[in-house]
Amino acid sequence: MDYTKCFKEVILKYPFIDPIVEFIRHNENMTYKVTEKGSEVTYLLRMHKPITINMQGVQNRREAIQAELEYLSAWSSHSELPVQIPVPNMNGELVTSIVIESEEVHCSVLKWIYGETMSKSDFTSEEMVSTLGKSIAYLHQFSRNFKHGSSFIRPEYGIEWVDNILTKLRAGEKMRIITAEEFQILEHAFSLVTGRMKGLSKSFETWGFIHADIHYSNLIRTSRGISFIDFGLSGFGYYAMDVAMGALFTKRELRDDLLSGYSSIISGKIDIAQLEDLMFLNISEYYAFLVSRKEKHMWIREHIPSLIELCKSLLKGGTVFYKINQVGLAN
Template sequence: MDYTKCFKEVLLKYSFIDPFVELIRHNENITYKVTEKYSGDTYLLRMHKPITKNMQGVHNTREAVQSELEYLLAWSSHSELPVQIPVPNLNGELVTTVVIEHEEVHCSVLKWIFGEIMSKQDLNSEGTVRTFGTRIAYLHQFSMRYQQGSSFIRPEYEIEWTNTMLSKLRSGEEMGIIATKDFYILENTFSLINDRIKILSKTMETWGFIHADINYSNLILTPKGISFIDFGLSGSGYYAMDIAMGALLTEGELRNALLAGYTTIISRKIDTEQLEGFIFLAIFAYYAFLVSNQDKHMWIRKQMPDLIENYCKPFLNGEAVFYSF
């Protein structure tokens, strides 16, 4: 597909004046930075077309993109920190659909958030990590109050999702990227995680709209504090999944500070054994994504044995691993 032709057609659907366009990346979406040359106003243009079929899913449908944008609009009116606010097209629509080479491509535009992409060095103090925990909690607190419309549709992160992920990793074993003996351990790890998920209850306090992709590149340090960006994989899931992803970004000795920050806003007991499973799923999701990228196959071959030996096996033996990752 000629993506250059595609984004040029999309730009005509908006009121941009003399825009300058820069490609950012192509993962679950194709993203561009759009800057109006004279006003300096800056936007994020997303074409909801994943780089591989491996990443195709409900989140790429027009209805799901619309649902994500409606959530962001609602969140922006409640958040004290910057939010990527959706920008309607000339017809007043949040989602713009164009047809290129007989294929529909759904697109959206968000206001740009200015700040620095966070890194490991930004989450190396107890105070910052505690604040990070409160930011996750505020997001969940809003989700608990958010009223989804009848047409609201986003991915769901539970057993079907974990089984799909395991199937993608199985293709890695079939290609010889993952050793058969290691895949056997992976299967057992997934089985234990699924057993734990099956006994979780879905209540207003445990299940709702989550970001589902909390990583350094999706955290922006703004003058007002830490803002979340890229809700492209957001959906319905256990709040523990976001907490686990946040914990994975911090050193083991600082994770209690993250949990303390979270529970100052949402007062409930956090089960670290439950978080362990979701940390594994965050890691496995990354491996499953890389399986379709031939350039990363050597990296998977090198890293998988360490993951199996130092984390999966102790986990299966009943050892606590929350603080070890």
């Protein structure tokens, strides 16, 4: 597909004046920075076409993209921090669909958030980690009260999601990136975690709309605080999943500060065992994603032993929340 032709056609459907377009990256979406020439007015253009078929999902459907943008629009009217506000095209639509080479591609435009993309090194102080916990809690607090209709469709991060991760890892075994012995250990760990997840309730307090991709690269330090970007994988799941993701790039000795920050906004008991299971699943999901990328197979082979050790710890009933350090993932 000629993506250059693609984004040029999309640009024409928005009221941009002499825009300068810069390619950013291609991951779960293909993204471009669009700046009005002679001004600082900047936008983010997303073509909802993942880099591999392995990343294709509900989130790429037109109605799901529409739902994400509806959530962002609602969040922007409540948040005290900058939000990626959706920008309608010249027909007043939030989602723009075009056909290139007989393939329909959905696109969207968001207002750019000005600030500094954060890094792992930013989260080495009690204050910053606590602030992250509070930021996640404010988002969840809004989600608890967010009202949507029956047509609001987004991914769900429940049992089916877990099964899908294991299916992708099984493909890694067939490719011989993961050994039969390693996969057997993974299967046992997944069986344990799935069994525990089936026993969890989906209540107002525990389950709702989550970001589902909390990572330091999706956090922007602005003049008003930490803003979230990239809701492309957002959907319905346990609120604890976002907290678990935050813990993955936080030093283990500071994780209590993350929980304290969160609990200062949303009171209630935080289940450490559930956080550990979700941390494990999120690490596993990253490996599963890389299975479809041949250039990352060597990385998987080099790092899979650490994931297997994590499995063994879970299977033995060991506590990993205070033991596993910050996770270093491939770029």
